[in-house]
Amino acid sequence: MHKQSFEEQMQQLMQGFNEQPEEFVWENIEQAINKKEKKRRFIFWWILPVCLTGIGFAIFFNNKNNTGINSIAHHTNTSTKTSETISKQPNDNNLQSNIANKKIENISETTIKQNDKTKNIKQIAQKNTSTTIYPEIRKVTSVTEIKKESSLKTTTDKRNTINIDEPKQTNVSNEINVITETDKSKAEITTDTTSKKNIIEVDSTIIANNDKKKTSAKNKWKIGATVGYGFMHEKVKSATYTSYENGFSNSGSTAGQGPVQIINSYTVSAAASYNIGIAATKPFAKNYSVETGISYNYMRSQYNTTSLNTSSFNSYNSKTINKYHALEIPVMLERNLINKNNIGVGLRAGINNSIILNANSITNNQSSKIENINTYQASIGYGLKFNFKINKTNVFILPSLQHSITNLTANSRHKWTRGTVNIGFNFK
Amino acid sequence: MQEVDQLIKQALNGSAAAQKQLYTHFAAQMFGICIRYTKSTEDAQDILQEGFIKAFKNLHTYRNEGAFGGWLRRIMVNTALSYLKTHKTYSLDMLMEAEHLHPVQDNNMDIQIEAKEAVALIKQLPTGFQTIFNLHAIEGYTHVEIAKLLGISEGTSRSQYARARSVLMNWIKKNNKEYKTGGSYA
Numbered sequence: 001m002h003k004q005s006f007e008e009q010m011q012q013l014m015q016g017f018n019e020q021p022e023e024f025v026w027e028n029i030e031q032a033i034n035k036k037e038k039k040r041r042f043i044f045w046w047i048l049p050v051c052l053t054g055i056g057f058a059i060f061f062n063n064k065n066n067t068g069i070n071s072i073a074h075h076t077n078t079s080t081k082t083s084e085t086i087s088k089q090p091n092d093n094n095l096q097s098n099i100a101n102k103k104i105e106n107i108s109e110t111t112i113k114q115n116d117k118t119k120n121i122k123q124i125a126q127k128n129t130s131t132t133i134y135p136e137i138r139k140v141t142s143v144t145e146i147k148k149e150s151s152l153k154t155t156t157d158k159r160n161t162i163n164i165d166e167p168k169q170t171n172v173s174n175e176i177n178v179i180t181e182t183d184k185s186k187a188e189i190t191t192d193t194t195s196k197k198n199i200i201e202v203d204s205t206i207i208a209n210n211d212k213k214k215t216s217a218k219n220k221w222k223i224g225a226t227v228g229y230g231f232m233h234e235k236v237k238s239a240t241y242t243s244y245e246n247g248f249s250n251s252g253s254t255a256g257q258g259p260v261q262i263i264n265s266y267t268v269s270a271a272a273s274y275n276i277g278i279a280a281t282k283p284f285a286k287n288y289s290v291e292t293g294i295s296y297n298y299m300r301s302q303y304n305t306t307s308l309n310t311s312s313f314n315s316y317n318s319k320t321i322n323k324y325h326a327l328e329i330p331v332m333l334e335r336n337l338i339n340k341n342n343i344g345v346g347l348r349a350g351i352n353n354s355i356i357l358n359a360n361s362i363t364n365n366q367s368s369k370i371e372n373i374n375t376y377q378a379s380i381g382y383g384l385k386f387n388f389k390i391n392k393t394n395v396f397i398l399p400s401l402q403h404s405i406t407n408l409t410a411n412s413r414h415k416w417t418r419g420t421v422n423i424g425f426n427f428k
Numbered sequence: 429m430q431e432v433d434q435l436i437k438q439a440l441n442g443s444a445a446a447q448k449q450l451y452t453h454f455a456a457q458m459f460g461i462c463i464r465y466t467k468s469t470e471d472a473q474d475i476l477q478e479g480f481i482k483a484f485k486n487l488h489t490y491r492n493e494g495a496f497g498g499w500l501r502r503i504m505v506n507t508a509l510s511y512l513k514t515h516k517t518y519s520l521d522m523l524m525e526a527e528h529l530h531p532v533q534d535n536n537m538d539i540q541i542e543a544k545e546a547v548a549l550i551k552q553l554p555t556g557f558q559t560i561f562n563l564h565a566i567e568g569y570t571h572v573e574i575a576k577l578l579g580i581s582e583g584t585s586r587s588q589y590a591r592a593r594s595v596l597m598n599w600i601k602k603n604n605k606e607y608k609t610g611g612s613y614a
Contacts, residue, residue, distance in 0.1 A: 006537065006539070006565070006593065006597065007564075007565045007566075009539045010539065010546070011566055011568070013539060013542075013546050014460070014464070014543060014546070014547075014566050017460040017463075017543035017544065017546075017547055018456035018459070018460045019456060021455055021456070021459045021473055022473065025455070025473050025477050026448065026455070028477050029451065029477055029480045029481055029484070032477075033444075033484050033485070236488075236489065263573070308573060315572075414488055
């Protein structure tokens with residue numbers, strides 16, 4: 001009869017050594033697990049309100065722009081009378097319903113030196129091509145108020161204000177041209193003899209129609225192409241697991257021919273990912289745009305495994321790249337922060353919807369197909385947008401981060417993160 | 429086994445009841461392992477707690493290859509080693525007093541004491557010896573693996589194990605006699 005070694009006897013003896021821990025151990029474990037769950041939920045519920053707040057701001061500012069025409073700025077003139085300054089705005093109900101005349105007031109007495117104060121609007125338009133004028137649309141109750149208002153040097157609504165100190169010749173010229181070409185007969189210019197200033201009267205419906213045309217052209221979809229490079233990282237903690245393979249075992253209780261224990265420990269690291277696609281942007285309010293599109297994404301993540309054969313003591317390292325091919329449709333909200341000298345900077349945030357077309361190579365088993373993959377992947381994306389206008393082309397750079405909301409596979413909780421820098425262009 | 433698999437699936441889906449059942453099923457066995465690596469029950473409970481938290485948080489990494497108990501056991505051992513390394517009271521001193529180094533002639537002695545008594549003796553070894561003995565004699569780790577795990581040379585692991593084994597055998601031999609004659613451990 002085979003006499004057991006000291007180690008074998010010890011192993012056998014210890015197999016039967018069980019001790020019951022105290023009750024509080026489980027309570028502590030339970031608490032710790034729930035704490036983590038709560039933390040996860042907290043992160044999710046933190047991101048959601050941020051997105052909702054962003055959308056809320058967008059709607060708020062949009063509405064504010066629309067109702068801007070109702071915002072009244074009071075100006076006190078020398079005769080202590082006040083009048084309402086109103087900005088023109090597309091689709092404004094007030095403007096459309098109120099057929100009261102809008103006066104375009106030219107307060108450029110000093111700058112239109114060559115203008116002989118003709119009452120012909122066409123002549124003013126021609127002058128505008130080479131001369132700076134400062135029109136402003138005002139809702140007034142009488143011509144006398146216009147005369148008094150002409151002394152004002154600034155207005156409150158920046159959107160439709162032409163800075164008196166820094167005149168924008170082109171805008172003014174275009175505006176006048178549009179009016180004259182649309183309906184010259186309805187425009188009239190008069191000269192206030194007291195203030196010696198030119199006053200142009202235009203029917204509000206003409207202005208409203210012109211504004212509509214300009215706005216619709218500005219708010220069209222801009223479609224372009226984008227290509228990106230970045231890293232994907234699967235959020236899997238380093239771990240150790242045991243596997244078995246057939247071989248000759250010469251240690252412990254498994255001596256002889258049979259399954260040999262392999263101790264594998266792995267770490268997960270980021271791997272390069274690529275994407276290419278079509279991006280479409282549409283402004284829907286001042287400084288706000290919505291962005292969508294479709295792109296093909298090739299995402300990769302690397303598993304570094306160290307395996308130790310407990311029989312031969314051989315240790316070897318292996319690398320496995322998980323590959324995911326996906327189609328992605330983002331829905332992003334953009335907030336423009338800076339827009340000067342053809343350079344723009346903005347913030348972007350939204351949801352990315354991905355459909356995984358194919359996924360292969362997963363670590364820890366020999367199959368080349370990843371099983372139980374969740375085909376639909378949703379992720380939260382956010383980042384910056386740097387925009388450069390070169391002639392009629394917009395070139396943009398989009399550094400962004402994505403955090404998955406859904407799990408990568410059906411039977412695991414692991415999520416992923418992706419950092420990408422995209423470069424693209426679109427045409428006006 | 430099927431029941432455990434089922435519980436794992438349910439625990440992965442966030443079932444607290446399944447997590448508790450898994451804990452109840454394995455707690456006693458795992459606590460036994462933790463006791464062997466420490467000097468006090470409190471420390472063993474700390475390791476058990478930490479080990480189970482790790483296991484539940486990383487349950488998705490369990491690949492159904494081999495027994496769940498084995499996977500859990502490995503986590504407990506690794507947690508115990510981390511605990512020993514990070515707690516100053518368990519600094520892995522390898523000092524062994526001369527009186528412990530009497531060679532043992534009988535390599536194939538019969539162990540006639542109970543598990544609880546054997547554990548009590550193992551716990552009396554200096555921490556370094558206790559750890560190496562547990563890892564090699566009971567867990568079945570090779571000296572190469574032990575060297576990697578503890579950051580020591582393979583030779584050190586072998587020599588320390590030989591000494592620990594020798595001491596323990598002496599103690600067990602003494603206790604065997606007491607056991608037979610109705611001594612203190614009987």
